[in-house]
Amino acid sequence: MRKWHRWLSVFFGVFMLWIAVTGVLSQVAVLWPSGAPDPAAQAAATPPPGFECPEGWRCLPPRGDTSGIRSMVGTFHHLHSGETFGPIGTTISVLSGLALVFFSISGIWLYVQMWRFRSDRKLAPRWFWK
Template sequence: MLWIAVTGVLSQVAVLWPSGASEAASQAAATPPAGFQCPEGWRCMPPRGDSSGIRGMVGLFHHLHSGETFGPIGTAISVLSGLALVFFSISGIWLYVQMWQNRKSRKLSPRWFWK
């Protein structure tokens, strides 16, 4: 699960990393080529400037994060890790509510955190 968390953060950081491209260069990149027409039902977006450096690694981070790099086994492990995160989140909230209700039924002051 640590692998999923780290590669997920890296993929987002790489997308948000400043490209270093000037405003004029990004405006030029935003202009579609002559004769280009966006297919119906699609939302076409211009490229996000310079794709060198860490921004060029977005695809690598995505493949590591999704497990695609390691084949079907990696993808299965990635899906199972995601399901485990959902399970632990829900069960943690459920345990906290149970402890809260138990403390309340014993006439102790309900607090957010207790000893």
């Protein structure tokens, strides 16, 4: 198990780093403060032509702020999911997700094996080894 864990981590480590960075960037872009007007000004704005708000609903106009880093959300999502690189990118993204599941399970498995080995040798129980 340790051999597989080591060899797969060499290959998938690069892709998982890519997925982690683009995922963080997509969230930062969404949470980035915008220069949108205050809610009272948005409520006073007129709806787009042809739009009718259903009766009993309070409708706000769509957010008009698509400048700056917020305009990159779609790009970050496509990079994150691998869609930018076509079917091969999507396949690598899915395989990287499956590899992450494998690393989680095999890492726990390896830790339990080390824990048992340590207790079988009657060594002091510790959470982490030096």
